Amino acid sequence: MGFSKKTILTIALIGALVGFAALGATTYAITATSTTEFCLSCHTMQIPNEEYQSSIHYSNAKGFRAECVDCHLPPDTLGYLIAKIRATKDIYHEFITKKISTEEKYEAHRLEMAEMVWEQMRANNSASCRECHNPEAMDTYEQTEDTVKIHEYGIENSLTCIDCHKGIAHFPPVIELDSEAFNNLLSHTENVPADAKRVYTVEGADMGELGRINPAVQLELISSNDNQREVKISGYQMKGAEQVIYLAEGKRAIIAMLSEQGQAALTVSEFKADEYNNEWRSAELTATIDAPVLASSEPLWEYAEQLDNVYCAGCHAIIPSHHFTVNAWGPIAKGMGDRTDISALDLEILTKYFQNHAKDLVDSNH
Incomplete structure (x- = not known):
């Protein structure tokens, strides 16, 4: 016994609505969990937030502000989703292991966390940095002579942004x-x-x-x-x-x-x-x-x-x-x-x- 056209149309419509609802919910969830406010809802992020607020990425003469997502999530869709999935471990450590729940614990793991982020940024050629900082758009006349030389050296030796700018938003490990x-x-x-x-x-x-x-x-x-x-x-x-x-x-x-x-x-x-x-x-x-x-x-x-x-x-x-x-x-x-x-x-x-x-x-x- 076959389905009537009306039944098939109804099922298709319901499926489409469910699909759109799921897509909307997913988009909302991804967007909501990518805000700086969401990141700061974990108390362990207070230390990096204080460092971030004293950096040039938070306050500068140009009036631009880079949020957490701008630096820590790659701009490409696949890389973005992979980073979001990888970040679920932060929730585990926040509520279960309490790995960095105190300032002393945070400092003990600072180098480990920094090296992990540095390696991720090297792997994608500092894609997040390049969303705002395009070497081709740099005005070398506004840079010091030493800065120009260092950038030229970096290009000649296939260095990526994070190789030189490790402590730009957060304190580097001591x-x-x-x-x-x-x-x-x-x-x-x-x-x-x-x-x-x-x-x-x-x-x-x-x-x-x-x-x-x-x-x-x-x-x-x-x-x-x-x-x-x-x-x-x-x-x-x-x-x-x-x-x-x-x-x-x-x-x-x-x-x-x-x-x-x-x-x-x-x-x-x-x-x-x-x-x-x-x-x-x-x-x-x-x-x-x-x-x-x-x-x-x-x-x-x-x-x-x-x-x-x-x-x-x-x-x-x-x-x-x-x-x-x-x-x-x-x-x-x-x-x-x-x-x-x-x-x-x-x-x-x-x-x-x-x-x-x-x-x-x-x-x-x-």
Whole structure:
């Protein structure tokens, strides 16, 4: 017995209505659960919300505001739905495991959560970022020279937005290098051959009344007696700054600070003007030190690379040391270091690593 046309039409109509109702309910549910207000209904989102409200994505001169969905959900339909399904685990942790229910728990899992988001954004080539930030539309005349260079470097090396802009809306994880790494570095100072030709300071070295040598500086070893070493420091001075010895002519990497007695004890050449009319001269100073030193720069630079991986790569992709000049690295390292918890000594060692391997010194013997 067949159905009448009226019955078939009625069934089809009911099916269509049910389908539209289901589609409408689904659309409403997806839309409602994609608002910032919905995200903040979980108390565990109060910490990231406070960070977000202090970021340029919340308040800026342009008057644009990026909501949670704009950054955390890919713009393509399939990626959007997959991200929504993946996010159901957040509900599980919110009400069942209470994995990040306190500030202490949140901080304990900050790195894990950040790395998960970073990896997702790398996988889709930072598609959410590119919805608003189109490299082709960037006005390079409004950018600093260094910013233009970094963007060019990123494009040339197939980096994606999140590789460099990890802490743009939320605080990046605080990562510190444990003391074992530094203790391992110091262990290399225990067996320095008496006949070594060159030695390298670790924490710097006092020269008595002559002044002080900075950390990570190459010295010529003249003689050694137990912990007392006679060394020669060689570098350059700029006229008007005779209290300073720099790494090389025109290269403002400070390797020693001198007292008046230290300046008087120098062996120097005549000042000669460079292409910028700054006058430079070579300078040498012989002094006695008792600070720990290394017989090779290798463990020093290995330690610096660890610092780079922890304190620099925690926020952006590793920038090769040969990307900038000696003079550029100084302010760049200081500016970036101020945003981290890196110690003054570690920052100096890291800066010297960058400067000794800068693009205008890559062929030197430093």
